[in-house]
Amino acid sequence: MKGSRGLLPLVALLAGWQLMGDPASIALPPPAEWFRSLAELHADGELVAALAETLSTYVLGLALAVITGALTGAAIGSSRHLDRALTPSLDFVATVPGAALVPVAVLLLGTGRLTGVLTVAFAVVWPILLNAVTATRAIPAVRLETARTLGFSRVERWRKFVLPSLTPAIVLGTRVASSIAMIVALLADIFGTGHGIGRLLVERQQNLDAPAVWGLLLLVGTFGHLTAAVLARVEAHLLRDWQRSDQ
Structure with missing residues (x-):
């Protein structure tokens, strides 16, 4: 409901635009x-x-980023040696704007669908990966030690x-990455x-077709808004479940 009320200024703007x-x-x-x-x-x-x-x-691209970021982030966060060796470099690479990667990717990989997918994945993997690293670090060591003592295997x-x-952190990273992913996909x-x-x-x-340009922008914006709203609800639901299970 709050999100719907937040759209009222945009609706009013479009209505005024239509009238005038x-x-x-x-x-x-x-x-x-x-x-x-x-x-x-x-x-x-x-x-x-x-x-x-x-x-x-x-x-x-987003799915590849989620899988790669979650697994790599968990591996780095669970190893002090990997954490110390890689995190500073990852923090640096994460500051590179995703839009700047598109021409470089085209130069290196050429044109084609695969280039677009890989560019999106590389551009948006960082918030997911870094969130996974932080969440893995935050897992109490005593919890894992207790599980080991009780005979749980590594996989279990x-x-x-x-x-x-890791799930709430990964969903949060995915929500941040989703808007960047659409921008990079369009640039690709x-x-x-x-x-x-x-x-x-x-x-x-x-072709100076302004109505089509504005219409396509509205379509992309609507998709981005709906995606962000869905991910925000998923994040809130998972966070509530995680907090209940952690009590």
Whole structure:
């Protein structure tokens, strides 16, 4: 409900824009024109194809980042030697903006879907990895020692004690990474790794098709908002469960 109320200023802005906007404007057409352009793109099949390509790059890259970041972060956090040796370098690499990686990735790997997926994964893995490192460090040593004394195998200790403790941190890192992942996926399209929404945006901008550009931006923003809202709810639910189990 609070999130819905927070959208009221945006809704009011769009309503005012619709009332006062000029349908003939080449830069600021009213929202009704955006939806008309989106409907035309959908009828032509361009919108569905572009959306599917961008979303597949986004989902595959984010999934690869979650798996890699969680496992690597847990391994680093559970080893003092790895922690001391790698964390300073990881902190440095994590400060590099994801957008800056796209042209470098295209230069090294060429164009194509795989380049987009790997670029998204590398750009967004850091908040997940560093959160996993911190969460692993925070697991009380006595808990793992008790599990070892009770005869739990290494795999059982990880499954029953380590991974449940990491889940809230990984979900938080994923929520942070999700918005970055969409930006990088769009930039990857623009730099030629695919024919997704980013490429469609550039083509429509070059054709001075302002309604389509605004409509595509609204579509991307809506997806980002819904994704963030879902992940925030998942994070809150997991955090409540984790706090209850930790008591």
